[in-house]
Amino acid sequence: MTGQRTYGGSTADQRRTQRRTALLGAALDILGTQGIDKLTVSALCSGAGLNERYYYENFAGRDAVLSALFDTIAEELATALLAGLQSAPDDTRAKAHAAITAGIHVLTEDPRKARVALVVSTATPELRTRTTHTIKAFANLVAAEGIDFYGITESQPDPLIGFRATYLVGGLVQTLMAWLQGDIPMTRDELVEATTDVFVLLGEDLAREIRR
Structure with missing residues (x-):
């Protein structure tokens, strides 16, 4: 060749x-x-x-540019989240805090990236669908990391795992967008802490339910 x-x-x-x-x-x-x-x-x-x-x-057109840029930012987010998880101590709050901090920092240290996410999520029906699929992919990532962390070995994990992961990721996206628009009067550190509280609360609660 x-x-x-x-x-x-x-x-x-x-x-x-x-x-x-x-x-x-x-x-x-x-x-x-x-x-x-x-x-x-x-x-x-x-x-x-x-x-x-x-x-x-x-x-092929503007939507293709938006999709490619959105995917690039999503890949950066996923990389940052996984790096945060891998570097954190083996503790529920430490893991959640590291991952959330990494993700929020990607979108706030360069505000242009958050604006792109806002634009893509509302631009066209096709791009709104892409946003939905991306949120689902991150929810699947959260669910998989939770299953691994809590040592859940069932071949068919409880559907509540997927439900709570989707609830957490979707809720975080909406909350972050509201915060970026100035609708939530909190500092970035306060946002990270409050988000960590919610993730830990729902994750630990579900783990206890599954272990019963």
């Missing part, structure tokens, strides 16, 4: 990845500072410093 040609030390695939990353970076900046109405092909390409043909090389 013939290897890919390199140009400037990069292969064609690497250069395409770099261009896609640049376009998504421009999209994040536009959405996060100007709004969805300013997310045009010319604005994206100008922000990324690229010719318009490279936009069409990577994306």
